[in-house]
Amino acid sequence: MADDAIKVKGLTKSYGKQRGVVDLNFSVIQGEVFGYLGPNGAGKTTTIRVLLDFMRPSQGQTEIFGLDSHKNSVEIKRLVGYLPGDLSLYENLTGTEILKFLAKFRDGVDWKYVEKLRSRLKVDLHQKIKKMSHGNKQKIGLIQAFMHKPKLVILDEPTSGLDPLIQHEFYHLVSETKGMGTTFFISSHNLPEVEKICDRVGIIREGELAIVERVETLREKALRPLEVHFSKAPKLEEFSKIEGVQDVRVEGNLLRCTVVGTLDSFVKEIAKYEVVNIISQEPNLEELFLTYYVDKEKS
Amino acid sequence: MIGNIIFRNLKDQKISLLFWSIGLILTVSLLIAFYPSVKESAQNITSYFENLPEALRAFVGEATDYATPAGYLNSELFTFFMPTLLIIFTVAAGSGAIAGEEDKGTLDLLLANPIPRFQVVVEKFILMILTTAILSSITAISLIIGTQSIGMDVNPMRIVDVMISVSLLALAFGSISLALSAATGSRSIGIGISASLAVISFFLYGLSPIVNFLKDYQKFSLSYYYSENNPLKNGLKLEHMAVFIAVTLVFLLISIVSFQKRDLKI
Numbered sequence: 001m002a003d004d005a006i007k008v009k010g011l012t013k014s015y016g017k018q019r020g021v022v023d024l025n026f027s028v029i030q031g032e033v034f035g036y037l038g039p040n041g042a043g044k045t046t047t048i049r050v051l052l053d054f055m056r057p058s059q060g061q062t063e064i065f066g067l068d069s070h071k072n073s074v075e076i077k078r079l080v081g082y083l084p085g086d087l088s089l090y091e092n093l094t095g096t097e098i099l100k101f102l103a104k105f106r107d108g109v110d111w112k113y114v115e116k117l118r119s120r121l122k123v124d125l126h127q128k129i130k131k132m133s134h135g136n137k138q139k140i141g142l143i144q145a146f147m148h149k150p151k152l153v154i155l156d157e158p159t160s161g162l163d164p165l166i167q168h169e170f171y172h173l174v175s176e177t178k179g180m181g182t183t184f185f186i187s188s189h190n191l192p193e194v195e196k197i198c199d200r201v202g203i204i205r206e207g208e209l210a211i212v213e214r215v216e217t218l219r220e221k222a223l224r225p226l227e228v229h230f231s232k233a234p235k236l237e238e239f240s241k242i243e244g245v246q247d248v249r250v251e252g253n254l255l256r257c258t259v260v261g262t263l264d265s266f267v268k269e270i271a272k273y274e275v276v277n278i279i280s281q282e283p284n285l286e287e288l289f290l291t292y293y294v295d296k297e298k299s
Numbered sequence: 300m301i302g303n304i305i306f307r308n309l310k311d312q313k314i315s316l317l318f319w320s321i322g323l324i325l326t327v328s329l330l331i332a333f334y335p336s337v338k339e340s341a342q343n344i345t346s347y348f349e350n351l352p353e354a355l356r357a358f359v360g361e362a363t364d365y366a367t368p369a370g371y372l373n374s375e376l377f378t379f380f381m382p383t384l385l386i387i388f389t390v391a392a393g394s395g396a397i398a399g400e401e402d403k404g405t406l407d408l409l410l411a412n413p414i415p416r417f418q419v420v421v422e423k424f425i426l427m428i429l430t431t432a433i434l435s436s437i438t439a440i441s442l443i444i445g446t447q448s449i450g451m452d453v454n455p456m457r458i459v460d461v462m463i464s465v466s467l468l469a470l471a472f473g474s475i476s477l478a479l480s481a482a483t484g485s486r487s488i489g490i491g492i493s494a495s496l497a498v499i500s501f502f503l504y505g506l507s508p509i510v511n512f513l514k515d516y517q518k519f520s521l522s523y524y525y526s527e528n529n530p531l532k533n534g535l536k537l538e539h540m541a542v543f544i545a546v547t548l549v550f551l552l553i554s555i556v557s558f559q560k561r562d563l564k565i
Contacts, residue, residue: 015562047564057561074413078471082411086565088404092311101307104300104414144408 005183010060021207035198041206044187061211081145085156094127134161148234225281231274304422331445341366367452389473394489396423398480435466461530467543468525474550482557
């Protein structure tokens with residue numbers, strides 16, 4: 001479909017004894033931020049390297065904006081900005097020298113935009129790369145991925161080594177750039193990050209795609225730990241009966257439980273009492289994925 | 300932009316090229332400075348060499364001709380020193396071209412740009428030619444200036460000839476090194492195999508006059524096409540240069556094709 005920024009069709013990549021990826025099928029829709037989530041060594045980088053024609057699939061095919069990753073590799077790279085997971089820069093160059101060098105491969109890099117990115121990410125471009133901290137190198141990597149305003153940005157573990165403040169700035173940058181119509185494909189092993197910036201998420205584990213889902217839908221399926229303080233002790237049985245409510249415990253006036261999906265019937269039940277306080281924790285996707293994996297392995 | 304990689308790398312190598320040039324100029328100057336005193340005792344040296352076993356003579360070049368300026372330069376510089384030095388340079392350049400960037404992990408960043416893989420190979424190849432030409436030209440110029448200034452009777456045109464010949468020899472091995480490392484992604488394979496081939500080639504040619512069964516094989520040695528015609532005396536033989544160019548181009552082609560086909564290392 002022409003609407004897809006990325007299309008992965010039956011992609012298998014095996015090399016030697018190492019497991020690569022097995023029969024992956026998914027698409028990334030134009031304009032969305034797609035999180036590619038999985039533990040280290042799950043096959044995230046392999047997928048990205050096939051997309052960019054650094055590796056050739058053992059089976060299957062990948063497309064970017066309807067162009068074949070291998071046959072139209074040069075054309076694709078005009079449309080794509082890329083941050084490698086294990087970023088290496090030319091050590092003896094300064095930040096400016098590297099960015100100028102890379103910009104010469106592309107038409108029309110706007111230096112005002114580069115300067116804007118630089119000041120947002122707060123990095124000194126006059127320093128030589130070998131003198132830079134890991135975080136600063138990573139910032140140069142981000143600038144070069146964004147500087148030519150690509151239609152698709154592929155980022156492999158983008159926030160590794162960035163301090164929380166800059167991570168925050170990065171999340172801003174992503175949502176702002178998304179507003180300009182840019183599509184993102186972001187690999188990560190960090191759940192809260194994916195929750196924060198992604199529209200949809202694909203979870204890969206041991207080379208296989210476990211699930212592709214909207215982040216909101218996942219959240220709906222997520223277990224939500226709740227604490228409700230009442231003015232008097234509630235009756236345990238009444239809460240245990242409600243669908244989706246698990247692990248109910250009552251300690252005096254305090255009720256603890258986990259709720260799956262919608263809170264509606266639970267809220268209606270507690271409304272029968274005088275509620276002093278409700279403490280709801282953010283649903284933990286990690287737990288959901290664990291449940292998912294366990295389910296899958298059982299079956 | 301075409302030439303971006305060449306330009307960037309030339310800039311990176313300027314210090315290294317500077318030191319190579321200084322080394323070459325010093326060597327040439329020393330060699331020429333010694334010539335007058337060597338010439339005086341040339342008679343003794345020549346007879347010394349004449350008494351050497353034939354097997355050893357094969358490797359010191361035209362030692363029997365030590366008294367003439369061309370003979371002196373051949374045995375001191377062109378038989379062994381200059382080819383070895385330039386081959387070290389090109390073999391290192393060839394192996395570093397692709398596998399060097401791959402080892403350092405910078406190849407990803409380079410190939411994320413809208414350039415085909417063959418362009419990287421070709422630009423790195425041209426870079427190797429350019430840098431070899433720079434070193435050869437500097438050597439040739441210092442030789443010409445040196446020999447002229449102390450009145451050594453050497454034809455400057457022949458110096459140019461022998462430098463062209465030794466450069467093409469070195470580029471052939473550099474191109475083998477490029478092909479091996481572009482195909483495998485390993486610098487050590489590129490350096491190891493092509494340097495071994497250079498050594499084998501040198502010994503094959505050196506021994507072929509005295510070892511009977513090697514005679515038929517001497518044309519398999521690239522050194523044959525470099526030394527056989529004695530370019531410092533007789534100038535270039537175009538067929539011999541054509542062999543170097545053909546070998547170089549064949550391995551350039553192998554580099555391009557094999558690099559195009561394989562997976563990049565992480």
